[in-house]
Amino acid sequence: MEEFENIAEQYTPLIHHMIKRLNIYKDKEEFIQIGLIALWEASRAFDPAKGQFMSYAFLTIKGRMLSHIQKTNKIHHRETSKEIEMERANQDDELILTLEWLIPKAFLDTLTSNQSCWLTHHIQYGKTTAEIAADLHITVASVKSWKRTTIKKLQAYYRLHPESF
Structure with a gap:
């Protein structure tokens, strides 16, 4: 020793x-x-x-x-990634409640969490794709993909249920 x-x-x-x-x-x-x-x-x-x-x-x-x-x-x-993800999920839940008066709940239920995230940030806060990407620490291409699929779903839902809007 x-x-x-x-x-x-x-x-x-x-x-x-x-x-x-x-x-x-x-x-x-x-x-x-x-x-x-x-x-x-x-x-x-x-x-x-x-x-x-x-x-x-x-x-x-x-x-x-x-x-x-x-x-x-x-x-x-x-740990940081999990914290950001949890924070984003909490924000999404709060923002979806404010969107229900504008968009039918039946449509909102068909969206993925990422699509809901784009929709709420875009409509509620008027953020651009680049701003959303910067806030969430992800690529602009990811947010563009969410936007594209959300708009397609919204168009399809509107064609089937025009009276909902």
């Missing part, structure tokens, strides 16, 4: 250098711990016949830190 404590003391500047090099400014203590664990693993797995310990420790620490960054970014992206 004393042997690792000496190694940890000697290579702690390397861990701090790696944190600085990777531009890590949040959760530094967590990355110090990741670096120390990686250093311990490197000290256990090191084979002197294959090269210098400094190089092996450097690559091991860097690899563990990059893996952790990648994993946390993936989780953050997944």
